Amino acid sequence: MSHAATLPDPARRVWLTAACTAGGAGIVATSVPFVVSMAPSERARAFGAPVEVNVGPIKPGELQTVEWRGKPVWVLRRTTYMLESLRSHDDLLSDPRSGRLGQQPVYARNDLRSVKPDIAVLVAICTHLGCIPTFRPEPGAADIGASWPGGFYCPCHGSKFDLAGRVFKNVPAPSNLEVPPHHYSGESTLLIGAGPGA
Numbered sequence: 627m628s629h630a631a632t633l634p635d636p637a638r639r640v641w642l643t644a645a646c647t648a649g650g651a652g653i654v655a656t657s658v659p660f661v662v663s664m665a666p667s668e669r670a671r672a673f674g675a676p677v678e679v680n681v682g683p684i685k686p687g688e689l690q691t692v693e694w695r696g697k698p699v700w701v702l703r704r705t706t707y708m709l710e711s712l713r714s715h716d717d718l719l720s721d722p723r724s725g726r727l728g729q730q731p732v733y734a735r736n737d738l739r740s741v742k743p744d745i746a747v748l749v750a751i752c753t754h755l756g757c758i759p760t761f762r763p764e765p766g767a768a769d770i771g772a773s774w775p776g777g778f779y780c781p782c783h784g785s786k787f788d789l790a791g792r793v794f795k796n797v798p799a800p801s802n803l804e805v806p807p808h809h810y811s812g813e814s815t816l817l818i819g820a821g822p823g824a
Contacts, residue, residue: 674695674819675819676694676817676818676819676820677692677693677694677699677817677818677819678811678815678816678817678818679692679701679815679816679817679818680814680815680816681701681703681745681814681815681816682813682814684701684703685703686703686704686705686706686744687703687704687705687708687763688702688703689701689702689761690702691750692818694806694818694819695819697749697750697751698749698750698751698758699747699748699749699750699806699818700746700747700748700749700750700761701745701746701747701816701818702745702746702748702761702789703744703745704743704744704745704746704789705744708763708776708789709738709743709744711765711775711776711788711789712737712738712775712788712789712790713737714775715773715775715788718773718775718794718795719788719792719793719794719795720792720793720794720795720797720801721792721793721801721802722737722792723737724736724739724792724802726801726802729801729802729803729804729805730802730804730805731805731807731808731821733821733822734747734805734808737790738790739790739791739792739802739805740790740805741808741809741810742810745816746789746790746791747805747806747808747816747818748778748791748803748804748805748806749803749804749805749806750778750803751803751804752780752782752783752785752799752803753785753793753799753800753801753802753803753804754780754782754783754785754797754798754799754800755782755783755798757780757781757782757783758780759778759779759780759781759785759787759803760778760779760780760781761778762774762776762777762778762779763776763777763789764776767779770786774786775788775789776788776789777789778791778803780799783797783798784797784798785797785798785799787799787802787803791803791804791805806818806819807819807820807821808820808821809821809822809823
């Protein structure tokens with residue numbers, strides 16, 4: 627073997643360096659769109675992301691509907707009268723103490739089913755067959771009955787829920803309305819879809 631054959635060829639080294647650089651750039655250029663396509667879209671991120679609600683402008687007795695994970699969610703600011711009425715009709719309810727698990731987070735497992743007493747946060751879907759109940763806050767409504775304390779009435783099959791989303795006895799709905807995970811990140815800023823510490 628001659629001494630000249632073992633010396634590196636500078637032109638060949640430049641060509642190999644250029645080829646490797648171009649190949650690496652091609653791999654990066656090809657894989658970036660592929661990796662980006664695997665990331666969730668803005669729509670998908672928004673679909674599962676917490677929803678922020680400013681509860682400050684909601685007046686006592688008013689109901690606001692927002693969308694979270696494709697579901698309607700009610701945010702109700704209850705009046706003093708509404709809060710008092712919630713403590714007077716447990717005998718009419720199927721599950722007044724929200725004993726069935728999975729209907730609400732642990733921190734909302736109380737007689738008002740809420741973090742703040744005056745604010746109710748409820749998924750607006752009847753637990754019978756998924757209809758959307760109507761807000762019927764007027765007590766003693768003629769079409770619902772004299773014992774009606776006010777709440778949510780499902781026109782599909784007659785299920786009734788009080789102003790805490792608790793289901794009445796002898797109606798088709800088997801359980802209370804769902805209370806979604808939520809917490810307050812400020813005095814009037816409600817985050818639906820994330821519990822405390824999330």
